[in-house]
Amino acid sequence: MxxxxxxxxxxxxxxxxxxxxxxxxxxxxxxxxxxxxxxxxxxxxxxxxxxxxxxxxxxxxxxxxxxxxxxxxxxxxxxxxxxxxSDPDGELRVVSGETLLSYRMPQVLQRFRQRAPKVRLSLQSLNCYVIRD
CATH class of the missing domain: 1.10.10.10 (Winged helix-like DNA-binding domain superfamily/Winged helix DNA-binding domain)
Incomplete structure (x- = not known):
């Protein structure tokens, strides 16, 4: 059938x-x-x-x-x-160094946004020494 x-x-x-x-x-x-x-x-x-x-x-x-x-x-x-x-939702908080956030993250976030459009993103740029702590 x-x-x-x-x-x-x-x-x-x-x-x-x-x-x-x-x-x-x-x-x-x-x-x-x-x-x-x-x-x-x-x-x-x-x-x-x-x-x-x-x-x-x-x-x-x-x-x-x-x-x-x-x-x-x-x-x-x-x-x-x-x-x-299969369609995730919720919130994702990303903390990154300024260089990575400026140069690499735009492409990553664009792909992520296409795959998970319902997820709310929160981006924060911090000094790498602060992130490590």
Whole structure:
């Protein structure tokens, strides 16, 4: 069971066509078709029927749709929870000598800020003899 296939189905329904879904998902239309076919085989149901020039959800597809929305909502919640765990916050106090603070720390702090934007930084420049104590 590949979760991307469920996302593909949800996107086809939201976008109204396989072509627009493929554009939104940044993949080919044949990939979207393949994902839908795989879901149809996996669940032994036809999800779409062609009416005129449009693809419409079948009754079976409509039954699955609320569950797919719930599944994608849970996936989003899981991603958010994982992101919060890997996104540090709090406060960091840095005491450094003036030379190091002026010449080396800007690059270090810039990288740190990119990796931990929620951390509040406190910088203080002191004489190296004071820092040692």
């Amino acid at each position: 590949d979760l991307r296939r469920f996302i593909t189905l949800k996107t086809v329904v939201e976008e109204g066509s396989f072509l627009r879904a493929s554009q939104k998902l940044c993949c080919t239309q044949s990939t979207v078709t393949f994902h839908i076919q795989q879901l149809e085989q996996e669940f032994s149901v036809q999800l779409f029927e062609k009416i005129g020039r449009r693809m419409c959800l079948t009754r079976e597809g409509k039954k699955l749709l609320p569950h797919i929305y719930e599944l994608t909502r849970v996936m989003d919640t899981l991603r958010e929870a994982a992101k919060k765990e």
